[in-house]
Amino acid sequence: MIGDGFLERFRREGRIVVVGASLAGLRAAETLRDKGFAGSLTMIGDEPHEPYDRPPLSKQVLLGRATADRTALPRRRSVDATWRLGVPATGLDMAARRVRLGDGDEVPYDRLLIATGVRARPWPREEEAELDGVFVLRTRDDGAALARRLAEGPKRVLVIGAGFTGSEIASACRERGLAVTVAERGAAPLVGALGGVVGAVAAELQREHGVDLRCGVMVTALEGDASGRVRAAHLSDGSTVEAEVVIVSLGATRNTEWLAGSGLGAGPRGIACDAGCRAFDFRGIVTDDIYAAGDVARCPHPLFGYQFLSLEHWGNAVSQAGIAAHNMLSESTDRLPHMEVPAFWSSQFGVNIKSVGVPSLGTQVLITQGSLEEHRFIAVYGYQGRVIGAVAFDNARWLPFYQELIERTAPFPPQFPTVDRRAEGQRPVDAGFPDPSVPSHGPTVTLSGYSPADRRMTFTPAH
């Protein structure tokens, strides 16, 4: 079959199934058509909606500047696909090359792309999670329901977890004039992703904008009233917060349960794949007909010691989808590796936060431009004498420069002067990441070991 026109025939009349109809799935489908795939394309999605954009859900939508059902993704081209929406994939038969669906149907494929992403981690105690007024924020429906409730003007909102999503929610609530309490287990907001030095600035931002920020505490229980509405939360320091709305923002869980027992190298860490997005089976052997992209994928990154990296980032979903689609249609020698430098953004309390590289891998941080006190700066992260990440607060235009430093593994601390260097930028300090053995919901980047069959939930030390 090899060299026997297989690929040509596949491109002409093959069957590609994409499981996951969000950003990565859609962009992969568009790329497949762009590159001349003329066979059949099936898009499977568990939500009943066509692909939509998630970043606006915690920003424009909560601010009331957009509605959740009006966030569909723009299309780069027509994809001419069969859409199976509102039906989850429930199983995979690798030998027969079929995807099982929740409605009992089976969809055969020649090549499969898995882009099932992540879902919000729910409040662990089910009865409490079901109280009226308790929300998570991940989907369009979550966003619509939460925006509706915030518009009713609750007396107080409690946000559990001050990662990026939780902090953005708190910011939107304050902008709407709502009283907000944020409860964070770590020492500061964003501490898992950006460390304690920058986290302290995030804490200042919250407090300056009137957030009742409580760090170093956990919510131990949610309490409802007689009609089943949430009314209060009990904290580990013995205090009680009365709140009509509680938003659980404790990070995400990868949607891989449907692959259990399939033989694919998939687990709570995601789907292990090679640098070309080809998924590994549980024996560590790479498949050639199953690919993964987006939040659910974890693949070795050359800039980070070929550790398996999984990224819950918008840009990663787009670029990985493009690479996976290209490779699905290519001879092995024409395949491309996914090497994009990780990058993400967040906006909260009027500040534009952007990041390149992997700050959470850093052990030291140097403020090369601006000042922490002014909430406008560049923080450069160092790991074993090289630049590994950079974070900008209202200073985004400098980031491409730092991305270049990361790409060429430039020495840390940087050996040159920078514009707007202050006294605090003379010497690197400990970046202040929390004890890595304590689980944190903060980071949206996860580094994990080499075993593609790894099914343990261990937190890999960043130090």
Place this chain on the structure above:
Amino acid sequence: MVRIAVDLNRCQGYAQCAFLAPEVFTLHGEEVLLYAPEADEAQREKLAQATAACPVQAILVDVVDAPSEAVSGDR
């Protein structure tokens, strides 16, 4: 309706879009860009200008007629 997404990894806050299509793009604070994910057809021309003027080409606007790609369950 026109759908819009901005790659905010690329966005450098040049704000050309906020001048050319102020109903869709606004700056929030010093450099946070907020945009309407969906706009009226009447905005299409302005959106085309904003998209073309973006120095980092971060704006993505629908190129296909959305209804022709409408998706619903089984097809």
